[in-house]
Amino acid sequence: LVLGREREIARLAAEGPAAASRARVTVLRGEPGAGKSALLSTLAARAALAGKGVVMLSCAGDAASAILALARRLAVEAGSGTGGAAPTEAVREMLACETDTLSEKDVAALADAAVAWSRAWADRQGAPLLLLDDFDRLDPDARAFVRRLVLHPHAPPARWVWARRGSAAGAPDDERLLLEAGVADAMELSPLGEPDLARLAAARLGQPAPAALVEFLWSGCRGHPGLAIELLRAAAAAGALREDDTGLIVAADELSQIRAPASFEESLLARLDALGGAAAEAALALAVSTRPEPASRLHAIAPAANEALLARLVEAGLAARDEAGGFRLTPPALSSALLERLPESARKELHAAALAAGPLPAAERFAHLAAAGRAGEALEAAAAALAARGRYDAAAPHAARALELEPAAIERPARWVLLSTATVRSGNPKDLALITARALAEPLPPAMRSRLLSNDAARLIAAADLDRARAVAREALALAQDDGDREALGVAALTLASVVGSGGPPEEFDALTALALDSFTRSGNLTGQLRARVSRGNAARRRERRDEARGIYHEASAIAREHRLRLALEELLVNSGGNQLEDGRFAEARDELTEAARLALEDGRPRGAAIAIAHLAQLEGLCGRRASALRHAHHATRLAGAYLPEQEAFAWRSLSQAERNAGRRGRALAAARRALALSARYENVADEDWCRIEMGRAAAAAGRWSDAGRVWGAALESRRPGITNGFLMLLALAGRAALRGGDLEGAAARLAEAERGLGSQASPYAAAVAETLRAELALARGRMAEGADAA
Numbered sequence: 001l002v003l004g005r006e007r008e009i010a011r012l013a014a015e016g017p018a019a020a021s022r023a024r025v026t027v028l029r030g031e032p033g034a035g036k037s038a039l040l041s042t043l044a045a046r047a048a049l050a051g052k053g054v055v056m057l058s059c060a061g062d063a064a065s066a067i068l069a070l071a072r073r074l075a076v077e078a079g080s081g082t083g084g085a086a087p088t089e090a091v092r093e094m095l096a097c098e099t100d101t102l103s104e105k106d107v108a109a110l111a112d113a114a115v116a117w118s119r120a121w122a123d124r125q126g127a128p129l130l131l132l133d134d135f136d137r138l139d140p141d142a143r144a145f146v147r148r149l150v151l152h153p154h155a156p157p158a159r160w161v162w163a164r165r166g167s168a169a170g171a172p173d174d175e176r177l178l179l180e181a182g183v184a185d186a187m188e189l190s191p192l193g194e195p196d197l198a199r200l201a202a203a204r205l206g207q208p209a210p211a212a213l214v215e216f217l218w219s220g221c222r223g224h225p226g227l228a229i230e231l232l233r234a235a236a237a238a239g240a241l242r243e244d245d246t247g248l249i250v251a252a253d254e255l256s257q258i259r260a261p262a263s264f265e266e267s268l269l270a271r272l273d274a275l276g277g278a279a280a281e282a283a284l285a286l287a288v289s290t291r292p293e294p295a296s297r298l299h300a301i302a303p304a305a306n307e308a309l310l311a312r313l314v315e316a317g318l319a320a321r322d323e324a325g326g327f328r329l330t331p332p333a334l335s336s337a338l339l340e341r342l343p344e345s346a347r348k349e350l351h352a353a354a355l356a357a358g359p360l361p362a363a364e365r366f367a368h369l370a371a372a373g374r375a376g377e378a379l380e381a382a383a384a385a386l387a388a389r390g391r392y393d394a395a396a397p398h399a400a401r402a403l404e405l406e407p408a409a410i411e412r413p414a415r416w417v418l419l420s421t422a423t424v425r426s427g428n429p430k431d432l433a434l435i436t437a438r439a440l441a442e443p444l445p446p447a448m449r450s451r452l453l454s455n456d457a458a459r460l461i462a463a464a465d466l467d468r469a470r471a472v473a474r475e476a477l478a479l480a481q482d483d484g485d486r487e488a489l490g491v492a493a494l495t496l497a498s499v500v501g502s503g504g505p506p507e508e509f510d511a512l513t514a515l516a517l518d519s520f521t522r523s524g525n526l527t528g529q530l531r532a533r534v535s536r537g538n539a540a541r542r543r544e545r546r547d548e549a550r551g552i553y554h555e556a557s558a559i560a561r562e563h564r565l566r567l568a569l570e571e572l573l574v575n576s577g578g579n580q581l582e583d584g585r586f587a588e589a590r591d592e593l594t595e596a597a598r599l600a601l602e603d604g605r606p607r608g609a610a611i612a613i614a615h616l617a618q619l620e621g622l623c624g625r626r627a628s629a630l631r632h633a634h635h636a637t638r639l640a641g642a643y644l645p646e647q648e649a650f651a652w653r654s655l656s657q658a659e660r661n662a663g664r665r666g667r668a669l670a671a672a673r674r675a676l677a678l679s680a681r682y683e684n685v686a687d688e689d690w691c692r693i694e695m696g697r698a699a700a701a702a703g704r705w706s707d708a709g710r711v712w713g714a715a716l717e718s719r720r721p722g723i724t725n726g727f728l729m730l731l732a733l734a735g736r737a738a739l740r741g742g743d744l745e746g747a748a749a750r751l752a753e754a755e756r757g758l759g760s761q762a763s764p765y766a767a768a769v770a771e772t773l774r775a776e777l778a779l780a781r782g783r784m785a786e787g788a789d790a791a
Contacts, residue, residue: 033226292326
């Protein structure tokens with residue numbers, strides 16, 4: 001099946017410029033039967049012959065089994081019993097046993113150990129080749145573990161290839177995230193051309209394929225390798241291919257009678273049906289199982305699935321048996337084809353039988369519950385699990401579907417809150433108004449009404465409607481206080497604090513965050529406690545108490561690390577990194593933002609990745625790292641456009657800065673205009689100021705200082721009262737533009753106003769620009785000594 005794939009093999013085996021420095025990932029996509037497994041096998045064989053380290057695993061089963069299987073294989077390849085790669089006692093115990101569940105602590109320990117083994121292996125044999133077949137069959141938690149190995153800060157250079165069914169249109173979000181972030185690339189296995197199809201047939205026959213046979217194959221499969229092989233089997237079975245003393249004979253009449261299946265899957269079903277009804281029933285037990293299973297469990301699902309019939313399926317090439325004695329269908333495409341042709345009632349009974357056959361890991365249990373007709377229960381559990389990992393965008397549809405399927409469920413109020421929370425945190429506040437209205441029209445407990453109102457207040461904050469947000473948040477707080485529900489009280493207090501923090505009395509803000517912290521502490525919600533601390537840290541930043549903010553973030557980060565709260569840690573690192581960036585602590589900011597981006601990518605949180613990478617683009621631009629700034633900025637614009645539209649202006653502003661620093665002034669101006677238009681759409685005044693700053697800088701870089709001065713002057717005239725970092729920057733930059741236009745008095749006035757503002761609010765970046773203006777103004781007035789001192 002690899003004939004005609006020489007170009008793909010060469011690309012996957014190529015050693016690019018990054019091969020010696022980092023892990024590389026290629027997602028290999030293709031229809032069932034396109035030759036993905038054969039291509040991986042060829043890569044593995046070539047690497048082994050060249051003396052390189054190689055691992056090839058077929059992915060199936062629950063998260064714990066898949067994680068342990070990969071970890072064990074890496075331990076074996078590394079020879080982990082000695083040296084720095086020796087595992088801890090806890091890791092050794094995990095590797096020696098089978099379990100259905102792994103805690104976050106367990107997964108973290110296994111990831112660290114697996115990376116150490118990979119590094120020991122790479123040190124001995126060079127960058128290893130890690131090939132994962134049927135990657136789409138991996139549990140989401142197992143895929144997250146693989147991403148940890150790829151993105152780990154100590155990961156050695158390695159070449160990963162993940163093969164999965166389907167095309168780009170069906171790619172899951174966690175895969176799309178890696179592609180958008182530049183961590184992975186994709187390769188599609190397209191159909192073979194007719195000449196390559198002829199080569200494939202010749203290889204199977206051991207001699208050149210007659211033209212009539214090639215024409216038959218081409219008309220029946222249109223270049224699909226797997227279907228071509230099935231057609232060759234059918235032709236041989238029908239007597240259309242015969243051999244005599246002269247060689248291979250193609251019987252055209254018999255060939256014309258063969259009906260070409262519509263798809264590769266249909267050809268597999270035809271081969272299965274030819275084995276009889278009992279074999280098909282046994283295959284159904286395999287089809288409903290997501291991992292290799294022993295004959296005893298398969299027999300409990302379908303009585304026909306005995307050892308003899310399972311062995312017959314293996315002999316026919318429709319099943320495989322692993323070293324532990326577990327059976328699975330092969331190729332995996334046969335599973336979905338078998339299940340899809342069952343009547344719905346029979347399919348539900350089959351999934352119910354799988355549930356009754358014994359305990360299952362949570363993810364498998366969810367899949368069977370949903371397919372067996374108990375979807376509401378399964379969907380709510382899935383939504384809650386996704387929300388707990390920060391995957392709010394994926395959680396919201398599950399919660400909505402659970403509400404739709406079970407309108408009279410006793411869990412309905414909690415499901416409304418889950419849907420509301422997931423919707424507002426996934427960046428879709430406009431969708432929340434209708435959800436809130438529908439939910440509040442139903443009889444709900446006071447605590448649930450309070451939680452819904454808190455989320456609605458968050459929607460109004462995002463829309464900059466602070467007066468209505470304040471009123472709704474106060475209503476939510478009153479309901480929670482009357483009811484005494486600590487969780488609802490913490491959420492309401494923290495939401496109202498967000499409104500008050502935008503310009504209300506500092507004393508009220510401090511009292512509200514203290515109430516939120518106390519409420520979350522009493523309810524045992526550690527994530528809520530950390531969010532209350534972050535709110536205090538952000539307030540300290542706004543009040544220019546930079547050291548206090550830094551201390552709050554540091555303390556909260558330590559708590560998140562201790563308790564392995566990855567989502568909370570990611571949010572803290574973004575806030576702390578932004579604070580470090582504003583303070584000019586670029587090295588610390590880079591470390592924190594890089595870690596935040598890694599956590600988001602590992603856990604499949606695209607919104608977190610977008611904001612962290614956009615900040616990194618800004619940082620790299622300020623540090624003069626042009627190539628890195630451009631790379632991060634391009635990734636950030638794609639990620640923000642797809643997952644975080646409210647931060648898209650920030651991403652495009654980062655791209656403008658990167659293009660400007662690279663000397664591409666036209667592109668910088670275009671990106672700045674795009675950023676300004678996007679900021680106006682979301683009515684973010686502070687962001688709009690910074691977009692105008694960048695737009696003026698792009699014009700100034702092109703030598704158009706008069707245009708820059710008009711942009712900055714217009715921003716100063718239209719902005720709202722109050723002193724911000726953006727306002728101080730605008731003053732200093734407008735003064736520089738006035739100076740270049742010959743208006744020394746205007747420049748001096750802008751400088752004086754900026755210095756008055758800097759006297760009440762620290763802003764290192766604006767202060768540096770103001771000092772530059774002071775030096776330029778002194779030189780323009782002929783005060784050389786003063787200008788030199790200021791410079």
